[in-house]
Amino acid sequence: MDYIKIRFGDEFDDISSRFEKTIEDMFRAVNPIFKLSERTWSPQMDIYETPEEVIIRASIAGVDRENLEVEINSKAVRIYGNRTEMPRAERGTYRLAEIQYGRFERVLFLPAPIDTEVVSSSFSNGFLQIRLAKLPAAKTHKIPIEDS
Numbered sequence: 535m536d537y538i539k540i541r542f543g544d545e546f547d548d549i550s551s552r553f554e555k556t557i558e559d560m561f562r563a564v565n566p567i568f569k570l571s572e573r574t575w576s577p578q579m580d581i582y583e584t585p586e587e588v589i590i591r592a593s594i595a596g597v598d599r600e601n602l603e604v605e606i607n608s609k610a611v612r613i614y615g616n617r618t619e620m621p622r623a624e625r626g627t628y629r630l631a632e633i634q635y636g637r638f639e640r641v642l643f644l645p646a647p648i649d650t651e652v653v654s655s656s657f658s659n660g661f662l663q664i665r666l667a668k669l670p671a672a673k674t675h676k677i678p679i680e681d682s
Contacts, residue, residue, distance in 0.1 A: 575634035579613075581642060588644055588666045595660030596620075596633075604655060604664060608647045611664065614639035 580591045592613055594602070602615040619635040622628075644666070652667035 574637045574639055575617075576640060577613075577638055579640060579642065581645070583645055583668070585668075587668055588646060588648055590642060590662075590664040590666070592640070592662040592664075593660060594638075594662055597638075597660075599657055602657070602662065604662075606648070606650055606653060606664075606666070608650055608669070609644055611642045611644065611666070612639070613642070613662070613664075 578593045580589075582589055590611060590613075594615070594617070597615055597617045601618070603613070605612040614637070616637050617635050620633075647669045648666040649669050653664065655662065655664045657663075
C-alpha cells in the first residue's frame with residue numbers, strides 16, 4: 535500500500551520554492567546553463583565557541599577574496615559574495631553539474647554577544663575563518679534593602 539503525505543498549515547510557500555528548485559535542477563541536469571531565475575546558493579558553515587570566543591568557518595572554495603564581504607554586529611554575522619562561473623568546455627557534454635555559482639549570503643545569529651572591536655579573519659584553502667571575542671558576562675550586583 536502506498537502512503538500519501540499530506541501537509542497542513544502555512545508551508546505552501548516552502549513547498550512551492552522546493553518545487554521550483556526541483557524543476558530547475560531537472561532542467562540543469564539536461565542543460566547546466568538553464569536557469570528559471572537568479573537564485574542564491576548557501577555555503578556550508580560551522581559555528582563553535584570556546585569560553586573566550588566564537589569561531590565561524592565557511593566553505594567557499596572558488597570565491598575570490600575581492601568578491602567576499604563580512605558584516606558584523608554584536609548579535610549576528612552576515613557573510614555574502616559571489617562565485618563566478620568557470621568557463622564551460624565548448625565541445626564537452628556535461629553528465630553532472632553540481633557546483634553552484636552566483637550570489638550567496640548567510641546571516642548567522644551568534645550564541646553569545648561579541649565585541650565588534652576584537653575580530654580577526656583569515657581565508658585559506660577555500661575556507662573563511664572568523665574569530666569573534668565574546669563580551670564579558672554581565673556582572674550581578676547585590677543591592678541592600680533598607681527598612682523604611
